[in-house]
Amino acid sequence: xxxxxxxxxxxxxxxxxxxxxxxxxxxxxxxxxxxxxxxxxxxxxxxxxxxxxxxxxxxxxxxxxxx
Numbered sequence: 001x002x003x004x005x006x007x008x009x010x011x012x013x014x015x016x017x018x019x020x021x022x023x024x025x026x027x028x029x030x031x032x033x034x035x036x037x038x039x040x041x042x043x044x045x046x047x048x049x050x051x052x053x054x055x056x057x058x059x060x061x062x063x064x065x066x067x
Contacts, residue, residue: 008023012024
């Protein structure tokens with residue numbers, strides 16, 4: 001017997017990518033709404049990415065990429 005998550009996966013995998021992204025966005029919304037994920041933390045992680053790219057992506061730190 002398939003779990004609900006398995007059934008969601010089966011349904012979502014048949015959708016075109018733009019619609020599957022909408023489903024993923026809705027899951028994120030439900031996580032935030034029910035306190036399973038902190039939206040502010042996620043937004044901060046996304047926002048800091050471009051600002052920190054020059055720090056993390058440089059030749060001196062390439063050795064850490066494979067750890």
